[in-house]
Amino acid sequence: MKHHTWSLRNRLIALLAALAFMAWGGSSVWLYRSVEKQAGQLFDAALAEAAHAVFAAVAHEGLGKKDDFDFEPEEHGHVEKLFYQLRDRHGTIIYSSPGAPREALADGDARGFAERIADGTAYRVFTVHSSDKRAAIHVGQRIADRDALVRSMALRLLLPGVVVVVLLAAGTWIIVRRVTAPVVSFSKAIDARAPADSGPVAVGNLPAELQPVGHAVNRLLERVEAALVHEKTLTADAAHELRTPLAALRAQAQVALRARDEGERSQALQALIGGVDRATRMVETVLTLARLDARSIDRAALPAVSLSQISAEAVDALRASPRARSISMEIDVPALTVRADPDSLPIALRNLCENALRHAASRMRIEARADAGEITIAVRDDGPGMTADQRARAFDRFYRGATDGAGAGLGLALVKRVAEMHGGYVRFAAGLDGKGLAVELVLQGAAVERQS
Amino acid sequence: MRLLLVEDDAMLGAALKAGLRQDGHAVDWVRSADEAHTAWIAVGKAAAYDAVVLDLGLPDASGLELLKCARQRRLATPVLIATARDRVVDRIAGLDAGADDYMVKPIDLDELAARLRAIERRVAGRAEPAIVIGDIAVDPSTRSVTQADQPVDLTARELAVLLALAKRPGATLSRDQLVEALYGWEESIESNAIDVYIHHLRRKLGAGVIETQRGLGWRLATAGRR
Numbered sequence: 151m152k153h154h155t156w157s158l159r160n161r162l163i164a165l166l167a168a169l170a171f172m173a174w175g176g177s178s179v180w181l182y183r184s185v186e187k188q189a190g191q192l193f194d195a196a197l198a199e200a201a202h203a204v205f206a207a208v209a210h211e212g213l214g215k216k217d218d219f220d221f222e223p224e225e226h227g228h229v230e231k232l233f234y235q236l237r238d239r240h241g242t243i244i245y246s247s248p249g250a251p252r253e254a255l256a257d258g259d260a261r262g263f264a265e266r267i268a269d270g271t272a273y274r275v276f277t278v279h280s281s282d283k284r285a286a287i288h289v290g291q292r293i294a295d296r297d298a299l300v301r302s303m304a305l306r307l308l309l310p311g312v313v314v315v316v317l318l319a320a321g322t323w324i325i326v327r328r329v330t331a332p333v334v335s336f337s338k339a340i341d342a343r344a345p346a347d348s349g350p351v352a353v354g355n356l357p358a359e360l361q362p363v364g365h366a367v368n369r370l371l372e373r374v375e376a377a378l379v380h381e382k383t384l385t386a387d388a389a390h391e392l393r394t395p396l397a398a399l400r401a402q403a404q405v406a407l408r409a410r411d412e413g414e415r416s417q418a419l420q421a422l423i424g425g426v427d428r429a430t431r432m433v434e435t436v437l438t439l440a441r442l443d444a445r446s447i448d449r450a451a452l453p454a455v456s457l458s459q460i461s462a463e464a465v466d467a468l469r470a471s472p473r474a475r476s477i478s479m480e481i482d483v484p485a486l487t488v489r490a491d492p493d494s495l496p497i498a499l500r501n502l503c504e505n506a507l508r509h510a511a512s513r514m515r516i517e518a519r520a521d522a523g524e525i526t527i528a529v530r531d532d533g534p535g536m537t538a539d540q541r542a543r544a545f546d547r548f549y550r551g552a553t554d555g556a557g558a559g560l561g562l563a564l565v566k567r568v569a570e571m572h573g574g575y576v577r578f579a580a581g582l583d584g585k586g587l588a589v590e591l592v593l594q595g596a597a598v599e600r601q602s
Numbered sequence: 603m604r605l606l607l608v609e610d611d612a613m614l615g616a617a618l619k620a621g622l623r624q625d626g627h628a629v630d631w632v633r634s635a636d637e638a639h640t641a642w643i644a645v646g647k648a649a650a651y652d653a654v655v656l657d658l659g660l661p662d663a664s665g666l667e668l669l670k671c672a673r674q675r676r677l678a679t680p681v682l683i684a685t686a687r688d689r690v691v692d693r694i695a696g697l698d699a700g701a702d703d704y705m706v707k708p709i710d711l712d713e714l715a716a717r718l719r720a721i722e723r724r725v726a727g728r729a730e731p732a733i734v735i736g737d738i739a740v741d742p743s744t745r746s747v748t749q750a751d752q753p754v755d756l757t758a759r760e761l762a763v764l765l766a767l768a769k770r771p772g773a774t775l776s777r778d779q780l781v782e783a784l785y786g787w788e789e790s791i792e793s794n795a796i797d798v799y800i801h802h803l804r805r806k807l808g809a810g811v812i813e814t815q816r817g818l819g820w821r822l823a824t825a826g827r828r
Contacts, residue, residue, distance in 0.1 A: 386687060390659045393686040394611045397708035401617035404711045408624050418620060425613045550661065 159330045166322040174315045178308050185304045193296050194263060197276040200232050201289040205278045208236060208287065231295065233273070235288040255288035265293070332357050336364065348375040380546075387548035391558045395429040432558040439547070439560055442494055442567045449573060452489040457527070461516050464499040468507050477507055480515040488525050488593060490572060498568035501561040502529035502589050509533030513582060523594070530581050530588035541578055565591060603652035603722060604783050607631040608638040608668070609684070610660050614707075618655065618684075619786075621711035626745065626758045627718070629786045635663035642679070643672050650782045651679050653721050655714070658685040658696065666699050673700035680721045684709050719743060726769065735768050735822055738807060754806055759784060763799045767812065767822045776819040 156164075233250035235243050241258040251269035260277045267273070273290040280286070332355070339351055348371055353364035402425055406418035461483040468474050499516070506514035510531035517528045536544060543549045545566045550559035562576070569576045572593050579588040605622055609615035610633045622629045630651075632638045638656075642649050658665035669681055682703040683696045693704045702724075703717050719742050723729065733740045737750045745761060747754045756764065766783040767775060775783075780796050792798075800820060804812055813823045 389688070390686040393707050394614055397686070398611060398614035398617050400708040401614060401621055401711060405617055405620045405624065408621070408711065410624070414620075414624075418617075421613065421616055421620075425617075428613060 158333075159326055162326045162330070163323050166326070167319040170315050170318040170322070174311050178311060181307055182300075182304045185307065186300045189300045189303060190296070193274070193291060193299075194276070197232065197263075197274065197289055197291055201276045201278045201287055204234055204289065205280070205287045208285065209280065231292070233290045235290070237286045237288070239284045250290070255290040258286065260288075266290075332360060336360065340367065348372075348378070383543075384546060384548065387546070387550075387559065391432075391548040391550065395425060395432055395558075399425045399429060432560075435558060435560045435564065438497065439564050439567065442564065442571065445494070445571065447491045447494075447571055449489070453492055454487040455490040455492050455495060457486045457488055457518050457525070458483045460496045460499055461518065461527075463496060464503045465516060467500055468503055471507065473507055473510075476512075477510045478513040479503075479507070480513065482515060483518040483527075484520075486518060486520055486525070490593065491568075494568045494571060498565040498591060499527065499529075501565050502527075502591070505529070505561055505589070506531040506533075510586065515582060525593040526590050527593075528579060528588045528590045530579075530586060532582040532586040535581060535585060535587045536578070544578075545576065562589070565589065569593070603718060604628040604650050605630070605718070606638065606642050606649075606651045606654045606679075608633075608635070608654065608660065608665060609657045610634060611657075618709070618711075618714075621714070622655075622718075623786070624711075625715045625718075626762050628762075628782070628784050628789075631786075635660045635665065635668045638668055639671070643668070643675060643677065646675065646677065649677075649679065650779075652725070653680040653682060653702075653718055655682050655684050655718075656701070658683060658687055658692075666696065669696075669699050669701060680725060682714075682717060682721065684714070716743065733765070733768050735764075735771070736811075738764075738811070740765060740768065749807055756803070756806065759795075760799050760802050760806070763796070764803060764807075767820065771822060774815045774819045774821040779819070 231249060232247075233255065234245070234247040235250055235255050236245035237254075237258065238244050241254075243254060246252075251271065251273075253268040254266075255268055255273055255275045256264050256266055256277050260275075261279065262277065264275045264277065265272065266275055268290070272293040274293055274296060275288050275290040277289075278287045336351070336356060343351075350368040350371060351364060353361060353368065356364045399422060402418055402422040406415050406422060409415035409418055458481075461481055465479050465481055468479065503514070503516060506516075506529045510533050512532055514529065514531040517530070519526050545562050546559075547563040548559045549563075566576045569591050574591065574593040577590050577592065579590050581587045605627050607615065607619055607622065607629050609618060609631065612633070615631050615633060619629045619631045630641060632641055638654075638660075642651060642654060656665045656669060660668070665683065665685070669683075672679065672681070680702040681700065682705065683701045684705045684707065685692070685696070686707045687693075687696075688706040693706075696704045702721055705714065705717065719731070722742070723731070731741060731743055733742065738754075739748050740746075740761070742765070745758075747756050747761065747764070762784050763780060766780055777796050781791060784796075785791055800812055800814075810823050812820050814820055
């Protein structure tokens with residue numbers, strides 16, 4: 151499902167245009183109302199004035215001589231037709247101007263302004279009575295005429311506003327495009343990059359507000375690049391570590407095949423079996439790691455594991471190895487039980503002890519201590535230790551460091567995974583006698599009990 | 603050929619060494635860049651290696667660095683890279699760093715042997731596969747020797763002595779030079795082994811084939827006859 155989002159630029163243009171339009175609309179309504187009001191007052195004044203003028207004329211000429219002043223109001227620009235009705239004292243309409251309705255424009259006793267529907271048309275009417283009540287004059291104007299006039303006046307006033315709004319919209323469009331141009335060119339610059347290009351994006355010519363974004367993009371690119379390099383090394387290491395034993399098997403098999411005598415052949419076949427054993431061990435380690443990867447433990451439901459016991463077991467498992475004869479293996483683990491996975495924690499300890507034994511010069515030691523709910527298990531040796539470079543990569547899978555040994559570079563990766571499964575971590579520490587190396591496995595929040 | 607094998611993996615190294623020895627090469631095997639440096643680069647032009655088989659993924663340094671270092675010091679020893687790195691960029695980098703050939707693991711021993719023969723031919727400036735010394739022809743690929751078109755049966759060591767002498771026609775090779783060409787470091791050698799091989803070669807190919815330069819060594823007589 152595509153989630154449609156407006157671009158900031160379009161949103162800005164639309165909002166500003168809408169604002170201009172609304173401002174124009176609002177001011178138009180206001181203008182129209184005030185034109186309507188002003189014009190109404192003007193019309194009314196004209197109406198009243200006309201009524202008085204006609205009344206004065208009639209009074210001067212006298213009543214009854216209606217045929218004498220059959221005047222025609224001139225059509226003139228603004229005020230549209232006015233209609234007159236002259237009534238006598240009995241209320242009879244004795245004179246109507248041409249086009250005036252047959253019905254009375256107002257009640258006989260009406261005074262001043264009134265509105266009335268006569269002959270189906272709405273009128274605004276002004277009535278003047280003679281002081282002796284002998285006569286009255288209604289002057290009327292069609293409301294429709296008045297409205298039409300107001301409309302045409304308002305329209306003439308509002309038209310320039312339309313032009314202004316259009317110009318404003320165009321101006322907004324241009325300004326917004328110009329202001330947002332750096333954003334667009336920045337995104338184009340990112341888009342146009344080759345997939346392999348991981349160098350930084352030029353940030354110098356970005357506006358101040360975008361500088362942080364540019365820097366953030368560059369930091370992200372750096373991290374992606376680092377992750378990519380890491381991934382590539384990992385893949386290359388894995389390829390190397392997985393291929394080499396197989397290549398060795400193949401070569402040994404070929405040596406056996408090409409052997410010219412029985413002794414040479416059986417020697418090659420012996421080596422071949424050794425190679426198969428080694429490949430098997432490696433596959434076992436890879437599988438163990440894969441199982442640990444897929445495994446998630448319920449930390450709340452872990453059984454109590456005796457640290458001293460699994461430490462002793464890890465060391466005992468190595469007693470048979472030839473190096474164990476020349477290396478002193480020490481255990482300094484208090485009687486502690488921890489909540490831990492009874493399958494994976496011993497594997498981690500065994501790996502740490504194997505490493506320590508392999509690299510130790512004369513002694514290795516496994517220690518444990520508990521403080522503040524944190525268990526630290528340390529395995530130390532007095533071997534050559536690791537360089538900073540090696541430490542940085544030592545927990546990577548298939549990284550083998552300087553060991554020429556039979557491992558596939560998975561041991562420490564496995565230890566790290568076990569630590570993480572338990573919500574803990576691994577770190578390096580000082581070895582023994584001022585040399586060598588220690589790997590510490592820290593289990594956080596593992597409930598600790600002193601064994602009785 | 604006398605070869606330096608640089609391979610950190612114990613098992614693969616042992617297998618490659620055994621395979622190369624089956625092909626009659628004298629093989630010195632080292633397992634780190636540091637050892638390789640000592641055996642090859644530090645010795646410089648005096649190093650007797652005809653070729654180096656080099657793994658790139660060494661524990662202490664990259665094989666590529668080692669190769670660059672050797673080429674920087676103008677060591678022309680042919681280098682064949684044998685590595686698990688199979689990407690095209692790696693191959694290009696390897697060849698451009700000065701390698702003569704590049705093989706990706708797993709390595710077929712027969713192919714490795716053929717590529718080493720090709721390197722040997724190029725170094726000798728020879729295009730045809732067989733080496734001809736007078737009426738004797740040696741085909742290194744089949745390890746067969748003929749004299750006047752008649753097959754001659756030689757052991758691997760005898761053939762190695764013959765090839766060592768044939769590599770530099772007319773030149774005299776001392777006992778030490780022949781031992782170096784025939785044996786790896788840790789192989790034990792009977793004191794009169796070379797004399798025995800020379801004796802056998804003379805018996806099989808004719809007494810006049812190899813001349814003794816008293817106090818200096820031996821050379822192929824055929825070179826002088828041309």
